[in-house]
Amino acid sequence: MSDLHPVGRFPEEWTAALAALGEPKYRATQIFRWIHRRGELEAAKMTDLPLALRERLAQDGLTSPFEVVEVHRAKDGTRKLVLGMPSGGRIECVLIPMTPLSGDADLAAASDDDDEPGLVAPSERTRVTLCVSTQFGCAMGCVFCASGRAGLGRGLGADEIVSQVIIARRYLEPNEDLTNLVFMGMGEPLHHYDETARALRLLTHPEGTGMSPRRITVSTVGLVPGLKKLGADFAGKVGLAVSLHAPDDVTRDRIVPMNKRYPLNELIAALKSYPLPRRRRITIEYTLIDGVNDTDAHADRLVRVLSGLPVKVNLIPMNPVEGSGFQASPPERVDAFQARVAGYGYSCFVRARRGDEVSAACGQLALAPGLIELGRSRAPL
Ligand code: SF4
Incomplete structure (x- = not known):
């Protein structure tokens, strides 16, 4: 059928x-x-x-595309779900409770919407953000990222993206509400735009999950054509996070290979044209890597590049990724970088490390070796 x-x-x-x-x-x-x-x-x-x-x-095939293979719980309440596909591949999604100490720009993204009636969880309840994967692996090859180092298996279908939400809801505690979604897990959401867009439409459908698009953030490394489509198709209502990680082409080419295809001036021009609703801001994600992109001069250049854009900056001390050859910036450098950017009047947060001990933090979602699968089975109905 x-x-x-x-x-x-x-x-x-x-x-x-x-x-x-x-x-x-x-x-x-x-x-x-x-x-x-x-x-x-x-x-x-x-x-x-x-x-x-x-x-x-x-x-005729009404079954979940995944089974839950493992659940890892970190002390801070973060839960990483490892989901198995029928053909043996595995992907991951992560539930992240928003505690008062979370202090990252994803929380800040939520606070942008606190004027939106009916969307704020009562104080005795805990808001939870779910980070979903959109691909099995990733083709973008960012040097500090476990998913990027593993390469691309395949893009996930919209059903597989949405199923992560359906399954993860079962792992909420009684006092928790799933209030936010971030497309920041394995994969580049705009690399297979059609399935990402379909998933967004399914998740915001009023007869279904009915999430507000304002509560969903899509994170991209800067695929300019996809960015333009996302802005046009959703009228800028879907939140946007951009993995910038460097303020100049020389540095960015080194750590985010896709910059060679869509250099900074093109990316920034696309961000300036993104139809952002009033009072919304773009989240700029910036992984701090020791000696690579973390000097005062980088901070100054970053501020110049972002000039005129409604943004908040989310600094991410690089999470350990085995074999990458890169190190996190020392805490005092992170603090100095934050102070420098904030000193120019920007909202600048350091993302709290969440779920480190279950490898659920940013850039740590990885494929186990040998689990790449290229095909998928489709239900016949
Ligand atoms: S940081 Fe994002 S875009 Fe870059 S390799 Fe990792 S998953 Fe892909």
């Missing part, structure tokens, strides 16, 4: 698939709500559907 995985279908696509079974149109919305609003991926549990339809859905 359709070659789309059931989790990746919109209600209207369910309508088309169900018409062939002689089912009425409203069943499409029922099924969509079961999957996306209630997170149910077992057809047998969709109790308001006729038994014959439940059996048909199960038979």
Whole structure:
């Protein structure tokens, strides 16, 4: 009936698939709500559907694209879920509770929206951000990143991106609310734009998860054509984070190879044209690497490059990645860099290290060797 995985279908696509079974149109919305609003991926549990339809859905492939292989809990409450694909590949997503000490720009991104009614969790509850992967590995090759060093397996389908949200919701504590999503896990979300955009539309669909696009941040290394499409397709409502990591082409070419394709002047021009709503800011991510991009001169250049852009700067002391040959900047250098950028009037945060002991911190999501898979199976329904 359709070659789309059931989790990746919109209600209207369910309508088309169900018409062939002689089912009425409203069943499409029922099924969509079961999957996306209630997170149910077992057809047998969709109790308001006729038994014959439940059996048909199960038979035709309504299953989760992943099974949870491992759950790693860090002392700070961060949970890394390792998700296995039927063909043996593994990806990861990470639940990050926002504590008062988190102090990073993702929290700051949320606080930009605190005027938005109904979106702020009551104080006794804990807001949680989920970091999802969009690719199995990554082709961008950033030198300080475990995913980049492993290379690209394949892009994930929209169903696989959305399934991470459905599955991760099951691992929330009773006092936690999933309030924010960041597309910052394995992969470059704009490298396979269509699936990322489809996932964004599914996640913000009012009959499903219904997340506000303002609560979703897509992080890119700076793929200019994808950036332009994202801005146009979502009217700038989806939050944007840019992995800049260097203030000049010489330094950036060295640590972010994609800069050779889309150099800084092109990237900054694209950011200036991004249709950002009033009072929203772009998050600039800047991994501090000892002796590479962390001097006062780099800080000054960064400020000059960002001049005129509504941004906040998120400094990330490089997380240890085995075999990279790069080291994190020492804490006093991180502090000095932050003070220098903040001294020019910019919001500048140092991202708290979260989930270090489970390798769930930024740049540490990695493929286990030998787990690259290139194909995927599609459900027949
Ligand atoms: S930092 Fe992001 S874009 Fe760069 S290699 Fe890692 S996952 Fe890919």
